Amino acid sequence: GQNIDQPTEMTATEGAIVQINCTYQTSGFNGLFWYQQHAGEAPTFLSYNVLDGLEEKGRFSSFLSRSKGYSYLLLKELQMKDSASYLCAVKDSNYQLIWGAGTKLIIKP
Amino acid sequence: GAVVSQHPSWVICKSGTSVKIECRSLDFQATTMFWYRQFPKQSLMLMATSNEGSKATYEQGVEKDKFLINHASLTLSTLTVTSAHPEDSSFYICSARDPRRGENTGELFFGEGSRLTVL
Numbered sequence: 070g071q072n073i074d075q076p077t078e079m080t081a082t083e084g085a086i087v088q089i090n091c092t093y094q095t096s097g098f099n100g101l102f103w104y105q106q107h108a109g110e111a112p113t114f115l116s117y118n119v120l121d122g123l124e125e126k127g128r129f130s131s132f133l134s135r136s137k138g139y140s141y142l143l144l145k146e147l148q149m150k151d152s153a154s155y156l157c158a159v160k161d162s163n164y165q166l167i168w169g170a171g172t173k174l175i176i177k178p
Numbered sequence: 179g180a181v182v183s184q185h186p187s188w189v190i191c192k193s194g195t196s197v198k199i200e201c202r203s204l205d206f207q208a209t210t211m212f213w214y215r216q217f218p219k220q221s222l223m224l225m226a227t228s229n230e231g232s233k234a235t236y237e238q239g240v241e242k243d244k245f246l247i248n249h250a251s252l253t254l255s256t257l258t259v260t261s262a263h264p265e266d267s268s269f270y271i272c273s274a275r276d277p278r279r280g281e282n283t284g285e286l287f288f289g290e291g292s293r294l295t296v297l
Contacts, residue, residue: 102285111184111271111288112222156221166286170221 071095073169075157080175081147089142089155089172097162103131103142104156106171112156115142144174152176180206180276184289191262192297198258199292201272207252208274212286213245216269228255262296269293 073093081087093101100119104112118124118133118140130143142155157169181204191197201211211228226247227235234247246258259266270293273286 109269109291109293111273111291112286113288114285117285166224168221168223170219173219 071161071167073157073159073167075155075169075172077170078173078175080177081144083147083149083176083178085147086143086145087147087174089144089157089174091140091142091157091169093138093140093157093159093167093169095159095161095167098135099160099162099164101131101133101140102158102160102166103129103140104158106154106156108153115155147176149176149178180274180278180287182208182272182274182287182289184272184292186292187290188293188295190295190297193263194261196258196260197262197294198256199270199272199294201255201257201274201289203253203274203276203287206274206276206278208255209252209277211249211255211272211274213247213255213257214271214273216271216291222271225257230255259294262294264296267294267296 075091102117103115105115106112116131118131123132128145133140154171154173156171158166183202183204185200189197209230213225214222216222224237225240228247228249230249230252236242244260249255269291271291272289
């Protein structure tokens, strides 16, 4: 079966750095996405990785290792507005998106 | 970025009634739109893929006669929850890809979501 695992909840301090991990087992791989979802709102796109390595975009970076079936989202200089759920999603061999359950990130002052 | 709009944002209805949710791509044409539902603290669950001018493709376990999808134009898809029951209460979200950005990234643009409460 297809499976995406990410921690249910994480807590971090304002101004700090946090890493949210995602491991996946899917039938094929055609890219991995990270989305941010604030409570009661729709997800918004953060990043896309299809090759191994680190993609940096401002305070957010995303890493992929296809051989390990592993990705992480790194958030730097955390702000209170970063409190949200972070969804990991993988596009499988049929180009269908398989979604993780999301990691709820709580930022404390 | 591309804009997808959903309406209504909130809807409360009585059990047994039908509710229609609209999803519009405002600045691009979408031949394909996706409908998801999301229960509290759970991930997005794809319900169906809406195809302009043809029948929607439903995921396994989703009742096509209960969740009617119509994609009559390149900018509008509708989801109608027929004979709604309390267990249908959920957050329904539509999304679409912007063809101008190509299929390589597969980035999805989401509507604002519609929270349905069935009494």
